[in-house]
Structures are given as C-alpha cells and as structure tokens.
Amino acid sequence: MSAEAERSPSAPAERLKRHDSLYGDAEKVSNEKLHGSGVRTDRGSWARTLMLAFQSIGVVYGDIGTSPLYVYSSTFLDGIRHPDDLLGVLSLILYTLILIPMLKYVFIVLHANDNGDGGTFALYSLISRYAKIRMIPDHQTEDATVSNYSVEAPSSRLRRAQWLKEKLESSKAAKIGLFTITILGTSMVMGDGTLTPAISVLSAVSGIREKAPHLTQLEVVWISVAILFVLFSVQRFGTDKVGYSFAPIISVWFLLIAGTGMYSLAVHDTTILRAFNPMYIIQYFSRNGKEAWVSLGGVILCITGAEAMFADLGHFNIRAIQISFTCILFPSVALCYMGQAAYLRKFPQNVADTFFKSIPAKPMQRPCSGRCSWWRSWRAIIASQAMLSGAFAILSKALSLGCFPRVEVVHTSSKYEGQVYLPEVNFLIGAASVAVTLGFQTTANIGNAYGICVVTVFSITTHLMTVVMLLAWRTPPALVAAFYAAFGAAEFVYLSSILSKFVEGGYLPFCFSLVLMALMAAWHYVHVLRYWHELERAVPAAELAAVLARRDVRRVAGVGLLYSELVQGIPPVFHRLVDKIPSVHAVFVFVSIKHLPIPRVAAPERFIFRRVGPVSDRVFRCVARYGYTDTMEEHTEFAAFLLDRLKLFVQEEAAFAGGPVQMAAAAVEAAQQFIDDEAARGVVYLMGEATVTAAAGSSVVKRLVVNNVYGFLRKNLRESHKALSIPKDQLLRVGITYEI
Structure with missing residues (x-):
C-alpha cells in the first residue's frame, strides 16, 4: 500500500476516487477528546489538577526535594575556608534552582510536551511530526490527517522552518544524530533510575551504624538489599497509589524544612540573604579558582532529579507540575538552603552534617540521632521513586517507537492514562540495583560524579x-540563540566539573547508560534493516491475484488476520505461508500495527482499510494505528473492533464508488453478512516468525550485532504474539529467515 500524494479538501472529485476508510473515519472524531484532553492537560478541572499536583509532590520531587541533606557537605569537602564562601555557594544554589528547574523546565520545556507527554522521546516524536526524520520508512500521508496529529506544514513565509525541515529530511547524518542523542538521553535517565536506588538506599542505611555501631558493613548491605526489594515490589501498584502514599510524607517534609530554614535565618544570621546578589558568585570563583570549579559537582546536586518533572509529565499535567514546583518545592528548599547557610555562618565546623545539626532541638550529644537514620531511609526510598517513574514513562515511548525490545506495559490508573508500569523493566532495574549494592558495598567511588547522568540529560x-523551537514553534532566531547560549553554557560548566571526577567513579553511571544505549541502538538498527528487507521483497498486488488463482490454493472458511510490520505492500511471508499451507481464508486481512509519533489515536481513526485485488477475492489491507501511550486491545476485542470497521469500510466503499443506490445497498448487505458468517466460523491469527541473520560477507561488527545482540534480546524478551495477547490455540506461526 504505497503512500499517496496529499489531497486538498477542495478536491471532492479526487476524494470520491478513494476506496479506503480514511475519510469516513476522520469525519467521526469531532466529538472525540483530542490528545492531552481531560486530565492530561490544563483543560482539566482545577480540583483534578490540584489532586495531580498533590500526587506529583510524592513522585516527582523525591530527589530534588531531599537534596538539602547533602549539598553543603558535598560542596565543602575540605571545610569552609572563607566566611563569604557561604554567600557564593548559596547564591550558586539559588540561581541554579531558578535557572534550570524553574525557568528552563517549568516555564519553557514543559510546554514542548507531545500533547501531554514529556521526556526526550516526546521531543523526538514532536520533531518527527514536522520533519521525516525516522529511519523506518513507514510514513503515510494519511498520518498527518489524523485529527490529533496537530501539525501545520511550514508556509512559504516561514522559510526558516522550511529550510530546517529540508535539511533534516535530506541529511542521514542529522537523522542519526537526533536519534542518537535521544536514546542517549533516555539511557541516561534509565541509568540514573538504576543507580539512584542503590546509591541512595546504601547511603541511608549506612547511617544506621551511627545508632547501632555493632552492625557490620555486610549487614548494612543486606539491609539495603531488603529495602530495595520492598521499593521495587511496590512499583506494581502504580504511580497513582504510590503518589498518594508518598505525597503526605513529602508534604510534611517540605513544611518542616521550610520552617527549619526560617528559624535558622531568624536566630543565626539574616544577612545571608545578601546571597541574592550574584556578585558573590564572581567573588567566590575569584577567591577559590579551580577549587570553586570543582565544587560545582556538589552544587549541582541541588537539582538532581529536576529532569523528572519533564519525564513524569505524562503521569500528571503541566499545570499540576507548575503549581507544585512554584508553590511548594522552590520556596521550601530555598528557605532550607538559606537557613543552613545562616547556621554555618556561626558553626562552620559542622558542615559535614549541616542539615540535622541545624534542626532546632535539645542539644544533641551525637552528630545524628536515630531519627536521622529514619529520615535518611525515607529520603532514599522517596528519592528513588522519581527516577523510577521517569524511567517507566520514557521507556514506554521508546518501546512503541521501535527503539527497545518488546516488554509488557501496564497502565496502572483508569483515571490518568500516562501512569504506566513495566514489570520486566522493573525487574531488570531492580536486579541491577541489587547487583551494584552487593558488588560495591560502599558509595565512596560511585558518588564522586553522581550527577553525570542528570546533567547530560539537561544538555540533551x-x-x-x-530544534523544536526552530521547527515547531518557529521562534525568532535571536530568542533561540539566547535560550541555547544561556542554558547550554550553564550546563556545560556543570558537566565539565562533574567529568573532572570521571575516573574516580563517575564512569559507572556513564557505562551503565552506554550499555543501555548500545542495546537500544542495536535493536533499532536491526529493526530498520529488517523493515527495508521486507519492503524490498514485498509481493506486488498483481502477483497476489496469480497466487489466489493457483489450482492448489483453496479458500477455507473463516477470517484470517496476517500480522506484518509493513504498511506498504504484501509481506514476503505470505508467499511462504501459501507454499507450506496452500489455503487462504475466505476473508483475509493483512494487518499492520503502526505506532504514530503522538500519544494517542482516537478510536474512530484507529484503522485504515484498503481492498487488495478484485471484490470477489475479499482480501484487504488494514493499518491499525496507535499512539505511544495507547493500550492494545485484548485479542477478541481487537478482532471484533476490526471486523466492525471492515464492514463499515465496505459500506463506505460502495458509497464512494457510486452506482444504483438500491443495488449498492444489496451488495453491501450481502458483503457484510458474509464477513459476519465467516467470523462466526472462526478467526485465525497468522504471524511470520522471522529469524534474522547477517548476510554472508558482513563485517564482524554487523554479525555481532545481528546474530548475537539482537538474537539474544529477541529470544529472551517478550514474543510478538504475547505482546499482542494472541492465544496459542488461535495462532499459526510461519517461520522464515531473513539474511540482511
């Protein structure tokens, strides 16, 4: 089924020549909710938005909201050398919080969501709607007419966007570059989601030894493993329940740290408020030189987890994140940092344990009592939650865009569609976190460059x-340049500081991310090669008629659904099927499951049908289109839905074709009844199981990727029929080998 040229709405004669279901379906969505409607965008009720804002406190801000526990101690590793260094570091902290999480993410990046969904893949899919940058050639003109696609072609007056669009579409290097940084960003978030629980829990439990010094390091490690097991076990309950469970705890936490900060300001030193003058940053660097630059690795911890606001956007909505950040998180943590700085002006020797010693209480006999250990444990669990939710959300998008092996995606909330849980991924991340905990047992080396994943995601x-601002938003170049210069420069400075400790342990999160990126790249690389291989060997429509006319081929009762990834032409596995089993079902449909680079596709626009061959053959092609947050129907529901839409297509086909009304009505009724009768005789699902191997003469690298990496992932992760929920007793699998 080749893509057709775009058609103008003012050409009704040309529309009547079409014999597919596109226009009939597209006209039925006027009353459907568009992408991001309801709870997912700002059009939801304020009560629901406030409810989501409350949930987001427990999910999104666990990491960034608990960073006051360790920022000063991580920044002043060798103690406070000059009293005004506190003013310089506090100024850095405040303006870092204002610049990156608030200005960049809350007020700019959140608005670049893909109809309610965030993360690096949401940005990539948004770009791919304005320019054909995807490497799988499954683009169809009909995709842009989906009511929720929300794309306006660049006009001749906007040459900037048109020029960039042409450059991206014509440059293979640009396509590969955009895809590479996208999967790198995704891998960094997943790597952070793997390491954050291990580092946080191990660090928190280590504090128990202050109260129970008889514990050995090995016992601390096994306690950490037990907590990790609990943390990953509760993920199956979903963001909805986890958010409501953690939100009250985090809300109380924010109230307490804000109150403690105000108390310390009033009691110790209100002059610390001078830190709002950025001149103290300049003086800090002038006074300390290289040491000040190295200390940025500690300062950046104040925004560790900020990227979760965008990654977790699909779980909530823009307004909910904006409310919770500006009204709860920022005032609370800013007051806490200011209060700690005021305390340290009087007691600089306590910088190693500033947070707990600055809490107003009876004089403490020890640096930290038992309650500190409990706070650390809660901090570890809650801080990990933000990155896990973000990893699930981003990976679900990567999965549907063909960039990750098939895994199960469970939508955990009936009210909020973006809240997902990936059981297999949860298990793998949990196992990796436990392995890191058991293998390293301490966080000394791992924590040296803890923010490397985070700052890399910021930069990506x-x-x-x-690109989004130039191509989709069509922002004036001066504003785009200002955005890139301001945020790019700040992130480069922080990244350079963190990389200075790369060899001291910072390589671990980076290596984790590179491994994940390599797996994603290998899967997508072979996926693209396989698609091109099938496309080049697709069976011509004229040859289909010859196959059906063969004497040894008979039509059998029932409906046959042959699944294929091709959206153009007849898959080559059909030839093999007929050669091995010379029979074709009375109603035969080539079905392609296609994921568009948008979050959701309205139900009336789910299917595109087109007849293959003459009416008497009763062979059709169907493209079932889903957004990357849509849930696949259960197999019986899918088949029923498909056949209902097929009958509607037959009716619309007759209407578009013209002819005597009474005769057309009779023919339509007979064809629809035939479909019902054959469906009652049984629906059989047919699927090509392709074994992909590297062709003779391939390079060593290609053989390694195709035969080993891709083969291993395909064998050990979710099979196609399981991903489509097809029962084995109704499935016929046809084996075929592709040498690519």
Whole structure:
C-alpha cells in the first residue's frame, strides 16, 4: 500500500476516487477528546489538577526535594575556608534552582510536551511530526490527517522552518544524530533510575551504624538489599497509589524544612540573604579558582532529579507540575538552603552534617540521632521513586517507537492514562540495583560524579529543544540563540566539573547508560534493516491475484488476520505461508500495527482499510494505528473492533464508488453478512516468525550485532504474539529467515 500524494479538501472529485476508510473515519472524531484532553492537560478541572499536583509532590520531587541533606557537605569537602564562601555557594544554589528547574523546565520545556507527554522521546516524536526524520520508512500521508496529529506544514513565509525541515529530511547524518542523542538521553535517565536506588538506599542505611555501631558493613548491605526489594515490589501498584502514599510524607517534609530554614535565618544570621546578589558568585570563583570549579559537582546536586518533572509529565499535567514546583518545592528548599547557610555562618565546623545539626532541638550529644537514620531511609526510598517513574514513562515511548525490545506495559490508573508500569523493566532495574549494592558495598567511588547522568540529560534536552523551537514553534532566531547560549553554557560548566571526577567513579553511571544505549541502538538498527528487507521483497498486488488463482490454493472458511510490520505492500511471508499451507481464508486481512509519533489515536481513526485485488477475492489491507501511550486491545476485542470497521469500510466503499443506490445497498448487505458468517466460523491469527541473520560477507561488527545482540534480546524478551495477547490455540506461526 504505497503512500499517496496529499489531497486538498477542495478536491471532492479526487476524494470520491478513494476506496479506503480514511475519510469516513476522520469525519467521526469531532466529538472525540483530542490528545492531552481531560486530565492530561490544563483543560482539566482545577480540583483534578490540584489532586495531580498533590500526587506529583510524592513522585516527582523525591530527589530534588531531599537534596538539602547533602549539598553543603558535598560542596565543602575540605571545610569552609572563607566566611563569604557561604554567600557564593548559596547564591550558586539559588540561581541554579531558578535557572534550570524553574525557568528552563517549568516555564519553557514543559510546554514542548507531545500533547501531554514529556521526556526526550516526546521531543523526538514532536520533531518527527514536522520533519521525516525516522529511519523506518513507514510514513503515510494519511498520518498527518489524523485529527490529533496537530501539525501545520511550514508556509512559504516561514522559510526558516522550511529550510530546517529540508535539511533534516535530506541529511542521514542529522537523522542519526537526533536519534542518537535521544536514546542517549533516555539511557541516561534509565541509568540514573538504576543507580539512584542503590546509591541512595546504601547511603541511608549506612547511617544506621551511627545508632547501632555493632552492625557490620555486610549487614548494612543486606539491609539495603531488603529495602530495595520492598521499593521495587511496590512499583506494581502504580504511580497513582504510590503518589498518594508518598505525597503526605513529602508534604510534611517540605513544611518542616521550610520552617527549619526560617528559624535558622531568624536566630543565626539574616544577612545571608545578601546571597541574592550574584556578585558573590564572581567573588567566590575569584577567591577559590579551580577549587570553586570543582565544587560545582556538589552544587549541582541541588537539582538532581529536576529532569523528572519533564519525564513524569505524562503521569500528571503541566499545570499540576507548575503549581507544585512554584508553590511548594522552590520556596521550601530555598528557605532550607538559606537557613543552613545562616547556621554555618556561626558553626562552620559542622558542615559535614549541616542539615540535622541545624534542626532546632535539645542539644544533641551525637552528630545524628536515630531519627536521622529514619529520615535518611525515607529520603532514599522517596528519592528513588522519581527516577523510577521517569524511567517507566520514557521507556514506554521508546518501546512503541521501535527503539527497545518488546516488554509488557501496564497502565496502572483508569483515571490518568500516562501512569504506566513495566514489570520486566522493573525487574531488570531492580536486579541491577541489587547487583551494584552487593558488588560495591560502599558509595565512596560511585558518588564522586553522581550527577553525570542528570546533567547530560539537561544538555540533551537543551539541544532537542533548540530544534523544536526552530521547527515547531518557529521562534525568532535571536530568542533561540539566547535560550541555547544561556542554558547550554550553564550546563556545560556543570558537566565539565562533574567529568573532572570521571575516573574516580563517575564512569559507572556513564557505562551503565552506554550499555543501555548500545542495546537500544542495536535493536533499532536491526529493526530498520529488517523493515527495508521486507519492503524490498514485498509481493506486488498483481502477483497476489496469480497466487489466489493457483489450482492448489483453496479458500477455507473463516477470517484470517496476517500480522506484518509493513504498511506498504504484501509481506514476503505470505508467499511462504501459501507454499507450506496452500489455503487462504475466505476473508483475509493483512494487518499492520503502526505506532504514530503522538500519544494517542482516537478510536474512530484507529484503522485504515484498503481492498487488495478484485471484490470477489475479499482480501484487504488494514493499518491499525496507535499512539505511544495507547493500550492494545485484548485479542477478541481487537478482532471484533476490526471486523466492525471492515464492514463499515465496505459500506463506505460502495458509497464512494457510486452506482444504483438500491443495488449498492444489496451488495453491501450481502458483503457484510458474509464477513459476519465467516467470523462466526472462526478467526485465525497468522504471524511470520522471522529469524534474522547477517548476510554472508558482513563485517564482524554487523554479525555481532545481528546474530548475537539482537538474537539474544529477541529470544529472551517478550514474543510478538504475547505482546499482542494472541492465544496459542488461535495462532499459526510461519517461520522464515531473513539474511540482511
């Protein structure tokens, strides 16, 4: 089924020549909710938005909201050398919080969501709607007419966007570059989601030894493993329940740290408020030189987890994140940092344990009592939650865009569609976190460059946002340049500081991310090669008629649904099927499951039908289109829905074709009844099981990727029929080998 040229709405004669279901379906969505409607965008009720804002406190801000526990101690590793260094570091913290999480994410990046969904893949899919940058050639003109696609072609007056669109579409290097940084950003978030629980829990439980010094390090490690097991076990309950469970705890936490900060300001030193003058940052660097630059690795911890606001956007909505950040998180953590700085002006020797010693209480006999250990444990669990939710959300998008092996996606809330849980991924991340905990047992080396994943994601988001601003938003170049210069420069400075400790342990999160990125790239690479291989060997429509006319081929009762990834032409596995089993069902449909680069596709626009061959053959092609947050129907529901739409297509086909009304009505009724009768005789699902191997003469690298990496992932992760929920007793699998 080749893509057709775009058609103008003012050409009704040309529309009547079409014999597919596109226009009939597209006209039925006027009353459907568009992407991001309801709870997912700002059009939801304020009560629901406030409810989501409350949930987001427990999910999104666990990491960034608990960073006051360790920022000063991580920044002043060798103690406070000059009293005004506190003013310089506090100024850095405040303006870092204002610049990156608030200005960049809350007020700019969140608005670049893909109809309610965030993360690096949401930016990539948004770009791919304005320019054909995807490497799988499954683009169809009909996709842009989906009511929720929300894309306006660049006009001749906007030459900037048109020029960039042409450059991206004509440059293979640009396509590969955009895809590479997208999967790198995704891998960094997943790597952070793997390491954050291990580092946080191990660090928190280590504090128990202050109260129970008889514990050995090995016992601390096994306690950490037990907590990790609980943390990953509760993920199956979903963001909805987890958010409501953690939100009250985090809300109380924010109230307490804000109150403690105000108390310390009033009691110790109100002059610390001078830190709002950025001149103290300049003086800090002038006074300390290289040491000040190295200390940025500690300062950046104040925004660790900020990228979760965008990654977790699909779980909530823009307004909910904006409310919770500006009204709850920022005032609370800013007051806490200011209060700690005021305390340290009087007691600089306590910088190693500033947070707990600055809490107003009876004089403490020890640096930290038992309640500190409990706070640390809660902090570890809650901080990990933000990154896990973000990893699930982003990976679900990568999965549907063909960039990750098939895994199960469970939508955990009936009210909020973006809240997902991936059981297999949860297990793999949990196993990796436990392995890191058991293998390293301490966080000394791992924590040296803890923010490397986070700052890399910040930088990747800035680069992708620049393309979005030019291509989709069509922002004036001066504003785009200002955005890129301001945020790009700040992130580069922080990244350079963190990389200075790369060899001291910072390589671990980076290596984790590179491994994940390599797996994603290998899967997508072979996926693209396989698609091109099938496309080049697709069976011509004229040859189909010859196959059906063969004497040894008979038509059998029932409906046959042959699944294929091709959206153009007849898959080559059909030839093999007929050669091995020379029979074709009375009603035969070539079905392609296609994921569009948008979150959701309205139900009336789900299917595109087109007849293959003459009416008497009763062979059709169907493309079932889903957004990357849509849930696949259960097999019986899918088949019923498909056949209902097929009958509607037959009716619309007759209407578009013209002819005597009474005769057309009779023919339509007979054809629809035939479909019902054959469906009652049984629906059989047919699927090509392709074994992919590297062709003779391939390079060593290609053989390794195709035969080993891709083969291993395909064998050990979710099979196609399981992903489509097809029962084995109704499935016929046809084996075929592709040498690519």
